[in-house]
Amino acid sequence: MSVAPRADGTGATATSALLHDTDTRDHMRPSVRERLRYRFDTTMSRGAIALVAYLAAAAAVLVVVGAALYALLVGGDQSFGERMWEALGRAFDPGTFTGDTGWTFRIVSLIITLGGLFLVSALIGLIATALDQRLEELRKGRSRVIETGHTLVLGWSPSLPLVLSELASANANLRDAAVVVLSRRDKVEMEDLLRDRIPAGNPTRLVCRTGDPADPADLALVDPLGARSVIVMCDPESGGDAQTVKAVLALMSIDPDLSRLSVVAELSEARHAEALAAVTRDRLRTIIGTDLIARVTAEVCFQSGLAEVVQELLDFDGDEIYFRPEPALVGRTFLDAQMAYSDATVLGVRDGEGAIHLNPPGDRPLADGDRLIAIAEDDDRFTLAPAAVTAGERPVPEPITPEVLNALVLGWNRLGPAILTELDPLVAPGSRVRIVADPELVRDDDWPAVDTLRNIDVSVTPGDTADREMIAAAVAEPGLDRVILLPHRRGIDADEADARTLLSLVLVRRSLDVPGNPNGAATVLAELMDVRAVRLARVANPDDFLVSERLVGLAIAQVAENADLAPVFDELFGARGSDLALAPVARYLPAGGTFADAIVAASSAGECAIGVRPARRAGEPPSAPRLNPPKDAAVDAGDELVLVR
Numbered sequence: 061m062s063v064a065p066r067a068d069g070t071g072a073t074a075t076s077a078l079l080h081d082t083d084t085r086d087h088m089r090p091s092v093r094e095r096l097r098y099r100f101d102t103t104m105s106r107g108a109i110a111l112v113a114y115l116a117a118a119a120a121v122l123v124v125v126g127a128a129l130y131a132l133l134v135g136g137d138q139s140f141g142e143r144m145w146e147a148l149g150r151a152f153d154p155g156t157f158t159g160d161t162g163w164t165f166r167i168v169s170l171i172i173t174l175g176g177l178f179l180v181s182a183l184i185g186l187i188a189t190a191l192d193q194r195l196e197e198l199r200k201g202r203s204r205v206i207e208t209g210h211t212l213v214l215g216w217s218p219s220l221p222l223v224l225s226e227l228a229s230a231n232a233n234l235r236d237a238a239v240v241v242l243s244r245r246d247k248v249e250m251e252d253l254l255r256d257r258i259p260a261g262n263p264t265r266l267v268c269r270t271g272d273p274a275d276p277a278d279l280a281l282v283d284p285l286g287a288r289s290v291i292v293m294c295d296p297e298s299g300g301d302a303q304t305v306k307a308v309l310a311l312m313s314i315d316p317d318l319s320r321l322s323v324v325a326e327l328s329e330a331r332h333a334e335a336l337a338a339v340t341r342d343r344l345r346t347i348i349g350t351d352l353i354a355r356v357t358a359e360v361c362f363q364s365g366l367a368e369v370v371q372e373l374l375d376f377d378g379d380e381i382y383f384r385p386e387p388a389l390v391g392r393t394f395l396d397a398q399m400a401y402s403d404a405t406v407l408g409v410r411d412g413e414g415a416i417h418l419n420p421p422g423d424r425p426l427a428d429g430d431r432l433i434a435i436a437e438d439d440d441r442f443t444l445a446p447a448a449v450t451a452g453e454r455p456v457p458e459p460i461t462p463e464v465l466n467a468l469v470l471g472w473n474r475l476g477p478a479i480l481t482e483l484d485p486l487v488a489p490g491s492r493v494r495i496v497a498d499p500e501l502v503r504d505d506d507w508p509a510v511d512t513l514r515n516i517d518v519s520v521t522p523g524d525t526a527d528r529e530m531i532a533a534a535v536a537e538p539g540l541d542r543v544i545l546l547p548h549r550r551g552i553d554a555d556e557a558d559a560r561t562l563l564s565l566v567l568v569r570r571s572l573d574v575p576g577n578p579n580g581a582a583t584v585l586a587e588l589m590d591v592r593a594v595r596l597a598r599v600a601n602p603d604d605f606l607v608s609e610r611l612v613g614l615a616i617a618q619v620a621e622n623a624d625l626a627p628v629f630d631e632l633f634g635a636r637g638s639d640l641a642l643a644p645v646a647r648y649l650p651a652g653g654t655f656a657d658a659i660v661a662a663s664s665a666g667e668c669a670i671g672v673r674p675a676r677r678a679g680e681p682p683s684a685p686r687l688n689p690p691k692d693a694a695v696d697a698g699d700e701l702v703l704v705r
Contacts, residue, residue: 111186119179123147126172134165151176205267208286210238211620214273214307216245217293217326218554222591222613223620225257228264229376230621238265242273242282244298274306276313284314284321289620292325294349301332308336308344318343324619324626326612345619345626349612352633354478356606357587361467361483361542363642364583364603365673369685369702370640372671373435374614376621379688382439383410383431383624390430395422395663397432399656402445404436405670405688407704408628416627418638419704422663433628435670435688449656449691457647457665465491465516467542468534470525470564472497473549475587475608477508484513495520496534501548525564532571540579543568545586558593561586565600632704639705642673646697656691658701671702 126147127140138146150172211227213220224239231237241250250268258264271278273292284290292307294300304325315321317340324345327333333346360366372378382404389397398406408418412429426432436442465487469476472495480493495508499522510518523530525545535543545564547557565586572580586597586605597605615633619626631637645652648661655672662669671687675698685702695701 112183115179115183115186119151119176122151122172122175122179126150126168126175129168129171130165133168147172152180202270202281204280205240205269205282207238207240207267207283209288210240210267210286212282212284212287212290213239213241213293214243214279214290214311215293215298215303216241216243216250216295217609218589219326219609219613219616220293221254221257222610223291223293223617224254224266225259226376226614226617227620228258228262230617231264232262234263236265237263238267240267240269240282240287242269242271242278244270244272246270274303274310276310279310279314284311287321289322289324289623291616291620292323293616294326294328296328301327301329305332305336308340312340317341322623324616324623326616345623347612347615347619347626347629349608350475350478352611352615352629353587353606353608354475354482355633356611357475357479357544357585358482358486359640360585360604360606361465361544361583362463362486364585365685365700366640366642367604367606369642369671369673369687370606370611371614372685372687373640374611374618376617379435379437380618381433381622381625381628382436382442383433384439384442385429385431386426386444387428388444389426389432390428392426393422394420394424394426395660396448397426398422398659398663398668399449399691400444401434401436401442402449402691403441403443403688404434405659406432406434407668407670408433408631410624410627414627416631418628418631419666419668421666437688457661459665460643462486462488462515464488465493465542466537466539467491467493467544468537468540469493469495469544469546470497470531470534470568471546471548471561472502472506473546474503474506476506476546479544479546480508480513480516480518484515487515489515491516493518494534494537496523496525496530498522498524498548501550501552503550506550526560526567528567531564531567532574535568535571535579535582536577538578540582543572543582543584545584547587547589549589554589558588558590561588562593562596562600565597565602569600569602641667641703641705642700643667643703644697645672645695645699645701648701649695650697652695652697654691655689655693655695658695659691662701662703666705668704669701670704673700673702675699 123144127143130143130147131140150169213223220241227239241254243250247268247270251266254266254268258266269281271281273279290311292304292311294304299306304327308323308325311321311323312318323343324347325336326347326349327336328348328350330348330351333348336344336346356367356370373381386397386400389400394406394409408416409420409424409426410416410431410433412427416433417424418433434442465483476495483493493516495518497520507520508518525531545561545568547561549557552560565584568584571577572582572584574580583604584602586602588594588597588605588607589609591607591610594605594607615629619629632640645658648665649657655669658669658672671685672689672693672695673685674683675696676683687702
């Protein structure tokens, strides 16, 4: 083909460019060697299976070539198949050629043996590498979990170790139980932190996986639909409520209406809980940690020992809350139901529409569809007594009037405003709260909004809560009757926060115990973040203390095991509803009596007795409260009743 040159000379230029492109393509065309190497590299990148296939092919070639060399160079009357078997033995058993005779046979055998040594060495190295890779994958926690009926925990929280120990306690009577944790943390780190929380001999198995709880692909690793219950933890270091909301939405991508999943989520803001409840049509159970801690702290301020009552009610040791329909009591009153059980203490009713009524009026009739709510040692003890327990008529006690509060708060955190909000309706007008806190450890929006308080006058003093002279002057203020220690939560970790609280606690107690101090009888309450600090707190002998993360963890574990408890806790610890209280038995039974007598007397005052706290004896530590004592158990006038109001 010829190209006629154009007048402008571009024809020759186009021809030159075309030839140049053709030469370039020929130059870029890969050689056979390059193609083979590329295919080899591609196959090798597929992993250990491809490498084993190559080694098997090389071994087959070695055996066939070795058999051919035997047949051609050594000779003999053996078949080719026998020669292949002999070559195979030489390749994988180097010790067999030492007794060979004849140099030709020896040389062929040596060549086959050297080839076999290379292949075996490569195979051993391949196996070792594959095992290392597999162990690394397992360490990363990316393998799929094959479990059914397990408890699935999504995310991480400071209260997770306690939640795990409570779940293990709840599963102690099961043959096979598992708790699966999916978090962004390293698998080995999680196992090291959580493994000791399961007691020796407990059947609960711990399975940890590393992944994003808000990623549906990572959720598939832990099989949420096969789980008995799902717990979504709130981790302040990973986004707090925002991460919890994402995890719940990821679960809804698997089960849009949460009809197959039983989910309980930990949140720090009530508005987020309300939004999620609307999205999930109230199928999501929520635990709002700030509300729970604030409510309990406010109640404990007035009644030392109440923190133990709350813990006893929430943990899995001892008695627990159960639900039971009782058709035999339909038409009878709530007080009749309270007296119908000898081994269970009734504290409320869940009606046919699911609404919770704690401490209803004693004359409320029980309707068809009502389920009684009671504290019992086990569900098989929640049974009607052969005969109703009897008690005498009791006079109506005088109503309790609010008292004026004069409190000192050392330290401050985001729970402080909620505590003051809970305290305000419980105290009389003219109450005072003085706050001493380090402003560098408190965020501006954490300070109390005093405009919303009607009965409490709040003052704020910046200062070091571990300063001995400042504490001595603060606790000497006239009329002081409460000292509340709150750990700083901003800018320091939990260990340092608890250390500062414990130091302040020791200084407060020493200042109060100074002879002649008119405030020596002031009640001291300390909030701690870590349960391990409790033993150290006992050294300073506070009147009461509560571990905030422990309360939240206990509530989460209870609701995870029994979703019906969520509305009960909302009623008992929510912003509105019933309260737990301690009151002297003498207010109801001036001469003492039985626990059945106390139930009747409390009912006449519009209250529900659920337990007794024995009086403290001189020289002995405070006695632990006893929930659900026998109806015929004696109570002394100096004891305290545990009440739901």
